[in-house]
Amino acid sequence: MIRINLVDDETLIRAGLAALINAEGDMEVTGQANDGADVPDLVRRTQPDLVLMDVRMPHLDGIQATRTLHTTLTRPPRVIVVTTFDNDDYVWDALRAGATGFLLKRTPPEDILAAIRIAHRGETLLFPTALRHLAATQPHAPTPAAQAVATLTERESQTLTLMAQGLTNAEIADHMILGVQTIKTHVSHILTKLGVRDRTQAVIAAYDSGLIRPGTHH
Numbered sequence: 001m002i003r004i005n006l007v008d009d010e011t012l013i014r015a016g017l018a019a020l021i022n023a024e025g026d027m028e029v030t031g032q033a034n035d036g037a038d039v040p041d042l043v044r045r046t047q048p049d050l051v052l053m054d055v056r057m058p059h060l061d062g063i064q065a066t067r068t069l070h071t072t073l074t075r076p077p078r079v080i081v082v083t084t085f086d087n088d089d090y091v092w093d094a095l096r097a098g099a100t101g102f103l104l105k106r107t108p109p110e111d112i113l114a115a116i117r118i119a120h121r122g123e124t125l126l127f128p129t130a131l132r133h134l135a136a137t138q139p140h141a142p143t144p145a146a147q148a149v150a151t152l153t154e155r156e157s158q159t160l161t162l163m164a165q166g167l168t169n170a171e172i173a174d175h176m177i178l179g180v181q182t183i184k185t186h187v188s189h190i191l192t193k194l195g196v197r198d199r200t201q202a203v204i205a206a207y208d209s210g211l212i213r214p215g216t217h218h
Contacts (some may be wrong), residue, residue: 002027002028002049003048004048004051005032007036010051011034013054013105017029022171025053031045031046036059037065039051040069040072040073043073053080055082055094061181062081063093066081080116080119082103082107085104091134149209152190156189156190158176162175163187
């Protein structure tokens with residue numbers, strides 16, 4: 001059972017998401033909050049696997065709430081930020097703060113459910129085009145992860161570049177003419193060297209380091 005917390009200042013959106021999620025046999029809503037300030041306490045109480053987090057809230061926004069979870073908890077839940085606009089600068093900041101991915105509020109219900117399952121499996125909600133557009137408007141940030149990109153081997157850098165295009169391990173293996181297990185090892189080494197927990201964070205670091213330039217299309 002996938003345990004989910006909903007955080008949104010709009011009661012109607014929370015109610016709609018709760019009805020959608022609770023109708024599924026493999027997931028349930030374990031807690032709700034209407035502001036980011038309530039998130040750490042809610043998460044400690046309810047121990048969710050995943051938080052669907054509104055980006056813009058009146059008191060404490062989803063970025064700060066995500067950052068707080070990642071800096072105060074040993075095993076923070078995965079966070080999917082929910083936003084109205086796909087060019088929202090807040091999204092990039094939330095991803096930088098540790099979010100696994102993002103969804104638009106107009107996303108069809110079946111796609112929201114699919115995204116929850118993908119994130120819960122530890123896979124990435126990468127939207128390569130959207131990320132590239134977002135990255136194009138952002139200055140490089142010398143985060144520890146971004147600085148660690150320089151320590152990657154040539155093969156690992158190539159793997160990370162292909163990850164940023166949204167390729168799966170199998171597709172990367174085909175592209176690099178290597179076995180899938182070898183790619184899995186490369187990905188594991190990348191996450192370890194960069195000190196990040198998932199592919200999204202690795203890709204953000206790649207953009208922040210300048211390894212990938214948003215203006216280049218492959």
